[in-house]
Amino acid sequence: MKVYEIQKGSTSLEGLRRGERPDPQPGPHEVLVRMRATALNYRDQGILTGRYFGGTVTRNLIPLSDGAGDVVAVGPGVTRFKPGDLVVPTFFQVWIAGPRTAARGALGSPLDGTLCEYMVLHEDGFVAAPKGLSPEEACTLGCAALTAWNGLMVAGKQVKPGDTVLCMGTGGVSIFALQLARAAGARVIITSSSDEKLERARKLGASDGINYKRFPEWEKEVARLTDGRGVDCVVEVGGMGTLQRSFQTVGLGGKVALIGVLTGENGSANPHGLMFKDASLHGIGVGNRVMFEDMNRAIEANKIKPVIDKFFSFENAADAYREHGAGNFLGKVVIRI
Numbered sequence: 001m002k003v004y005e006i007q008k009g010s011t012s013l014e015g016l017r018r019g020e021r022p023d024p025q026p027g028p029h030e031v032l033v034r035m036r037a038t039a040l041n042y043r044d045q046g047i048l049t050g051r052y053f054g055g056t057v058t059r060n061l062i063p064l065s066d067g068a069g070d071v072v073a074v075g076p077g078v079t080r081f082k083p084g085d086l087v088v089p090t091f092f093q094v095w096i097a098g099p100r101t102a103a104r105g106a107l108g109s110p111l112d113g114t115l116c117e118y119m120v121l122h123e124d125g126f127v128a129a130p131k132g133l134s135p136e137e138a139c140t141l142g143c144a145a146l147t148a149w150n151g152l153m154v155a156g157k158q159v160k161p162g163d164t165v166l167c168m169g170t171g172g173v174s175i176f177a178l179q180l181a182r183a184a185g186a187r188v189i190i191t192s193s194s195d196e197k198l199e200r201a202r203k204l205g206a207s208d209g210i211n212y213k214r215f216p217e218w219e220k221e222v223a224r225l226t227d228g229r230g231v232d233c234v235v236e237v238g239g240m241g242t243l244q245r246s247f248q249t250v251g252l253g254g255k256v257a258l259i260g261v262l263t264g265e266n267g268s269a270n271p272h273g274l275m276f277k278d279a280s281l282h283g284i285g286v287g288n289r290v291m292f293e294d295m296n297r298a299i300e301a302n303k304i305k306p307v308i309d310k311f312f313s314f315e316n317a318a319d320a321y322r323e324h325g326a327g328n329f330l331g332k333v334v335i336r337i
């Protein structure tokens, strides 16, 4: 089968190469899937360039964690799926329910990922795609959408109608958070470096947009927009460069869902002020399969369509990495396989 591999020790896009691997066969309780589409997440750039946790990849690795495809064969004992089903592999292989009790392998690093023609995984490592979504749409859910869902709906207090949610930037996690929060009846304030992207976010349901380049002290704008109350949930993808402002912007009884590292992992932030607001801080690690299946029900019931800005062919996967790395997108960048 055709694959892409990140070469051992890769530090740049030069390290992404086309390759061939033997066609996989399903063993007991395994499912063989013809992959149809995959999507990029921020971490995929770090894995390619050796900046992800743990440094450069230590073997030739099939990249990317997002994917969707058709079941073509099942091994003995499989009960969850049958040929013809459209399925999505879970980010962690396999974390079904409850808290994360041990390090779980994730697709795209350290496990081989989704930028390939066929995948074989244990049947427990897939979920059914939500009804009504194309493979291109379904492939975007495994990392960004589930992380947003976990931050909004699972960690701490669930977001409820009338709440206000702050989303940072217009990448995958943030745009899914915008859509899921709106479906839950919440108001969404969003930030971006681009006025054009803010306009698009408004069309997707954001009530207000703040350009964080023009308003580096965006927490003051949030305070103005909420009459000084602050927000009920911050979808904190910014990391150490934004965390202190997130502590300031969260309101009484609110929560900060700590997700991202866009401005870096090192620095200082003081959570002490949360104490005076009965506010909380929650670390988010994507999510488990039960959360994924709950989210898919919400996606189906609310007819949520993932926002895909750009499509690339399998042959042009390197261009997808380039475009995504340059930030020339809103929502998701998808590669058809």
Ligand SMILES: NC(=O)c1ccc[n+]([C@@H]2O[C@H](COP(=O)([O-])OP(=O)(O)OC[C@H]3O[C@@H](n4cnc5c(N)ncnc54)[C@H](OP(=O)(O)O)[C@@H]3O)[C@@H](O)[C@H]2O)c1
Pocket (backbone or CB within 6 Å): 040, 041, 042, 043, 143, 144, 147, 168, 169, 170, 171, 172, 173, 174, 191, 192, 193, 194, 197, 212, 237, 238, 241, 242, 258, 259, 260, 261, 262, 263, 284, 285, 286, 287, 327, 329, 331
């Ligand atoms: N903890 C977890 O389980 C988990 C899961 C998924 C992702 N993450 C992390 O979450 C972050 C976002 O991931 P993603 O895949 O959604 O990223 P992405 O799709 O690549 O989106 C990146 C976007 O972030 C925005 N951005 C960059 N710097 C910013 C800043 N200083 N303030 C506000 N927004 C900024 C930009 O939006 P504009 O162009 O609009 O400015 C950019 O387009 C990453 O750090 C990723 O590692 C963590």
